[in-house]
Amino acid sequence: MKISRNRIAINPLQWVASPDGWIDPSLAPPLAEQLRTIREAGLTAVHSSVPAGVTVEDYAKALADHGLSAAPGYLPVRLSDDATEKAQAMESAARAAEQHAVLGVPTMFLAMGMAKDAPRVARPAVGHLADQDRLERVRDLLAEVAGVIRAGGIIPAFHPHVGTWAETEEETRFVLDTVDASLLAFGPDMGHLAWAGADAAQLVRDYADRVASVHIKDLRLTIAEQARSEGWDYRRTVLAGLWSEPGQGDADVDGFLRALPEDFDGWLIVEVDRGAQATPEDSVRLCGAWAAAHT
Template sequence: MSIRIGINPLTWTNDDMPALGADTPLEVCLTEGKQAGFSGFELGQKFPRTPEVLGPILEAHNLDLVSGWFSGELLTRSVEEEIKAIQPHLHLLKTLGAKVMVYCEVTDCIHGKQDTPLSHRPRISEMQIAEMGKKLTQVADYCLAQGVQIAYHHHMGTVIESQEEVELLMKHTGPSVGLLIDTGHLTFAGGNPLEVQAKYADRVVHVHCKDLRPEILKDAKNRDLSFLDAMLNGVFTVPGDGFIDYTSLFKQLKASNYSGWLVVEAEQDPAVAHPLTYATLGADNLKALCAETQLDLIN
């Protein structure tokens, strides 16, 4: 069992709202991420998408590729179409040694629409989740045969957002479909990361660590804000800077022999939340939590 800590470049440049951090070069993200204490990065909008180009860049910074987001469309595409669409991304991850792929069904999603309240997000029936799950399992079987496991990312503003929907997806998918627990998204959606981890410990293959500021979360829910407006108001922060119980979660990860990445993915406005300051705080807090809970952290 071994744990590594990584970070998503959202700390510096935002994929859902590209104007945030638009002028920040990739070189700054990688240099500061390494300086903060991380061993790897997930992909972001400024990353080259061919292994021949990206590999040497990461190597020069002594960083590994952790994973990267794929926008799934299985509600509208066939298994064959999805597998064809996923090829370049799968090739990049596989070639550069990433073991998991962050996957999210994005059909009709609204998390990138600043003028759309989260209450307007798409919802589908259990029958539709079951149909999607059957196809997702086939795609995941294919990816796993290539050495990369799908880690399904429940996400605000999408068809799989709530704890109930996560449980339905797990019910209707096979073991090749791994689960990404995002502490911030699950808590925002009213779920309990501790319950989900305990129930699906054998399916959890990736963990996104973002915390929540309680008063800003309460305000976002009271005013039914869009995902982007909630983010701009500062609802998210790095682990240990909010109210989520990371100590208990990490104890559970230790008990279940979790092996993989813990990734800081704290979506904030970099003009307000200084990236290097918050990246360093996130890394320091993760390291302290790993030491406290005896998770075997390696570089």
């Protein structure tokens, strides 16, 4: 599948992958350095993520100064009975929608959040402790947050993620089947779905009219399978070499792309949670080479 060069972006998580198999934003180099490397790699867009202490206007200018445009960002929300925490989630959703509107990005990914001590981080990708009542609460939270995002003029796209209370194919289908399409679109991550043993391409075909944008990930399926069968935790699986740059693992990335609707006009966002290359810069360049080959 060939798509417009201007519709492939990157979420450069390579720079923030921490030695313990997690994510540490403090590891990232200065924004200008990141943007320069991304542009030099031949990429033309980047996942929207306005740094703390930076206005959305200044962020937009920094992108423009490096010849880059903004692509859909990502909002995680945590399931909580605490009224204050829930209110903060709604405020975050409204703020994220406002930022996307200023950046001219019409959609954003919406996922459940996770923490290092979460039950499914200890036992990921198998639907650990599945509970229908909790899943319905998850669905209700996603729908409520989606409503806030829609009110800001932005389309929220549900993004299943390993380690959260919405990670498996069954949970993905439940959310999409019980939240109206006019409220919540679909923003699959082929890598996280594959890690959980789901058929990401079939999900895209089944919900083709709701696919707004997607995350492109490659991975080593044998590691994912071994991790599920042997009960590895999230970080052990990542440190075992789960992720790779597109085209470097054994996931069927091209098959996933072929499953997208013929009239798909959303974003492909390349995301490597932990680079398999010598440096993050090498990883970003390899992502740029993959993008060039598919445009």
